[in-house]
Amino acid sequence: MLIRNIKVLVVDDVNLMCDFLYGVTNKIIGCQALKAPDGKTASDFLQNEAIDLLITDIEMKAPSGLELVQRLRAGMFGSTSHDIPIIIFSGNAYREFIEQSIAFDVNDFLVKPITSAQLTKKIQYHLQHDKVIAPAAHYMDLMANLAIAPDTEPEPDRRLRVAIVRELPETKAKSAEQIEVEDTKSAQKDFLIWPENATTGYFQLDRRMRNFAFLLSCFHNVFVGNCKPIAIESERKRACEASDYLFHIAKNIKNKDQRLDFWLLYQQRLEKLKPLALELSNVNIKHHSQVLLLLKRLAYWWTQSCSRPIIELNENKQDTGYD
Amino acid sequence: MINSADPPILDISILIEMYGDSHADTIIPxxxxxxxxxxxxxxxxxxxxxxxxxxxxxxxxxxxxxxCGLVGACQFMLLCQKIEDAARQWNQQRLTDYLPTFEPAWRVLLAELKSNLRQLGHA
Structure with a gap:
């Protein structure tokens, strides 16, 4: 049975607005809304529940919506992944808020008021489209920089300009290695494939599996494409992080779930993945044949894992894809 | 004074559009x-x-x-917007202009709310 809930946390200190968000979200098939009237309650939810999507107001008493976003992206909440979709829902579109939201890779920035139909579409869109989110450490550094900035540069306007200049080179000036990696990625993406409409029955687990497949494919592609070692190492690191996340999320969900048959099988698959993941993190990329052999074993693991009864094709795909 | 160019005090059609539901069970709460x-x-x-x-x-x-934006309280929303802008800009003059109109505008809206709720069968 593929009935799983996608947990959507809605945060707004105005009860009327919070109830509105809660009502709209709960009407979306597959979604279970949780509501928090303040940042503190929201933090507790993020800490103790595996939230799949966050919708938050910005202007609240501390912690504000932006603080929540920063902490979430920096991976400071135990049960919630740092890379879940985040939708900011605010009455004001101030430049400062938008810039910070962009810096912390917020998925969307909605300005109130918004109709239930528009909001529903946005939620469905972000549940179905992954955005590439940097590792948590990146946002942790960003938070540290933001905390330091006021002391070093006291004038607000100047600080803003410096912040923009600091961000631009990272996005615009891609290194040759990055371009090489991206070209290779676009040319070959299908080393591992997550079947269309496939689901384990768990939204977060599907995301992790899909992400793992994608990043391992990236590693495979840069490796067989003979890219520079720095690019291969970078992709290897990301693939290892993806497997770590897969273990982490699986453990979180398993602890709170009663689908024993599924978890028995899935746990067996994870046990088989463990040594492969360890080898992936340690293998010497100069040893071409070893890496190729490891990739073959990983592909075999993937084939074995992406089959019934661990995954099912979601034939009744509607709205979020989870019924 | 309210002139014809003013937005409505309470536009229930906005609320219906916002909530995507025209039932009294949604509108009244x-x-x-x-x-x-x-x-x-x-x-x-x-x-x-x-x-x-x-x-x-x-x-x-x-x-x-x-x-106000959520329920279609258009006039009061505009006033709140003006007050918010003035407060954020620390514009004392504009605050002094707007704040005295706040309470009367709220009373007008309350009366309109009462009337609408009565029409919807809410005691």
Missing amino acids: ALVGFRDEATDYTEQLQQAAQQQDVAEIARLSHSLKGM
Whole structure:
């Protein structure tokens, strides 16, 4: 049975607005809304529940919506992944808020008021489209920089300009290695494939599996494409992080779930993945044949894992894809 | 004074569009919820105005503006927007102009809410 809930946390200190968000979200098939009237309650939810999507107001008493976003992206909440979709829902579109939201890779920035139909579409869109989110450490550094900035540069306007200049080179000036990696990625993406409409029955687990497949494919592609070692190492690191996340999320969900048959099988698959993941993190990329052999074993693991009864094709795909 | 160019005091069609539902079961709780919560916010805002707490005025008018937008309280929303802008800009002159109109505008909206709720069969 593929009935799983996608947990959507809605945060707004105005009860009327919070109830509105809660009502709209709960009407979306597959979604279970949780509501928090303040940042503190929201933090507790993020800490103790595996939230799949966050919708938050910005202007609240501390912690504000932006603080929540920063902490979430920096991976400071135990049960919630740092890379879940985040939708900011605010009455004001101030430049400062938008810039910070962009810096912390917020998925969307909605300005109130918004109709239930528009909001529903946005939620469905972000549940179905992954955005590439940097590792948590990146946002942790960003938070540290933001905390330091006021002391070093006291004038607000100047600080803003410096912040923009600091961000631009990272996005615009891609290194040759990055371009090489991206070209290779676009040319070959299908080393591992997550079947269309496939689901384990768990939204977060599907995301992790899909992400793992994608990043391992990236590693495979840069490796067989003979890219520079720095690019291969970078992709290897990301693939290892993806497997770590897969273990982490699986453990979180398993602890709170009663689908024993599924978890028995899935746990067996994870046990088989463990040594492969360890080898992936340690293998010497100069040893071409070893890496190729490891990739073959990983592909075999993937084939074995992406089959019934661990995954099912979601034939009744509607709205979020989870019924 | 309200002239013909003014937006409606309360436009229920906006509320219906926002909630995507025209049933009384949706509209009445939304209007009652708005009335109760906004009453609380307006009282706090008046208190903040007396204490000349501009940051609090900005925060409260911002929240009120959002609530008004959700239920279609157009005129009051515009006033809250003006107060919020003035407070954020620390524009004392404009605050002095707008704040005295706040309480009368709220009373007009309350009367309109009462009338609409009565029409919808809410006691």
